[in-house]
Amino acid sequence: MLGPMPDTDLEGLLAEQIAYYRTRAAEYDATYPLDARADADARAQLRTAMERFAPYGRVLELACGTGQWTVELARHATTVTAVDAAPEALAICRRRVADAAVQLVEADLFAWRPRERYDFVFFSAWLSHVPPQRFDAFWDLVADCLTPAGRVFVIDELPAVAAVDRAAPGQPAPAVRRALTTGQAFRAVKVLYAPGELRARLTALGWDVDIETVGWRFFCASLRRGEA
Numbered sequence: 001m002l003g004p005m006p007d008t009d010l011e012g013l014l015a016e017q018i019a020y021y022r023t024r025a026a027e028y029d030a031t032y033p034l035d036a037r038a039d040a041d042a043r044a045q046l047r048t049a050m051e052r053f054a055p056y057g058r059v060l061e062l063a064c065g066t067g068q069w070t071v072e073l074a075r076h077a078t079t080v081t082a083v084d085a086a087p088e089a090l091a092i093c094r095r096r097v098a099d100a101a102v103q104l105v106e107a108d109l110f111a112w113r114p115r116e117r118y119d120f121v122f123f124s125a126w127l128s129h130v131p132p133q134r135f136d137a138f139w140d141l142v143a144d145c146l147t148p149a150g151r152v153f154v155i156d157e158l159p160a161v162a163a164v165d166r167a168a169p170g171q172p173a174p175a176v177r178r179a180l181t182t183g184q185a186f187r188a189v190k191v192l193y194a195p196g197e198l199r200a201r202l203t204a205l206g207w208d209v210d211i212e213t214v215g216w217r218f219f220c221a222s223l224r225r226g227e228a
């Protein structure tokens, strides 16, 4: 029987995931389903849920991409620090959010460490790109980014989305194969959590978590550090 894949295979997959989003940046806004008419209601519901959880003060956005949510955060926050590994996506984000209170940082989130603490940490369509082997370390990073009363808001996709994605079997983490309009294809990590499973895993890591499903495709989660 084959043993576990070496970590270099996982590093290769994570590098390909970044290459995918760098290459896709120019077509991302036209192809991401939240921009599709059928998902407009879902976007409005997700925005309302996020606003209910009060994205005020110093806000950190992880994997901001082209800034579809950065622009929403900037409406409420005192400052926004938005981190992403794809400079091409950050350039689009900067054009979309031309606000001096929004600082963009180009960095690999599996190596990046915060220089300050934030009142609110947000990420959309990112948790599903974190491989299971890095799940606990990623949530340690999120905790390190927060002030003691800090809050976290997460948006991602539900397991039903697997039916419309193309699985890439035999990878060092659950993954999909995605093609761009040019035909160029890439692998990307895709881990889809049922809300109950995600709640149990985060509770075990010491988070208080509420999860709400939005339509068939999305969930949003509101988190705080639990009492020690």
Ligand SMILES: C[S@@+](CC[C@H](N)C(=O)[O-])C[C@H]1O[C@@H](n2cnc3c(N)ncnc32)[C@H](O)[C@@H]1O
Binding pocket: 014, 017, 018, 021, 022, 032, 062, 063, 064, 065, 066, 067, 068, 069, 083, 084, 085, 086, 089, 107, 108, 109, 110, 123, 124, 125, 126, 129
């Ligand atoms: C599905 S997009 C989500 C973008 C944005 N949050 C949104 O909801 O539209 C995933 C983002 O993760 C970024 N990304 C991928 N790997 C990364 C890494 N190792 N470190 C930082 N960002 C990464 C990509 O560049 C891309 O912008």
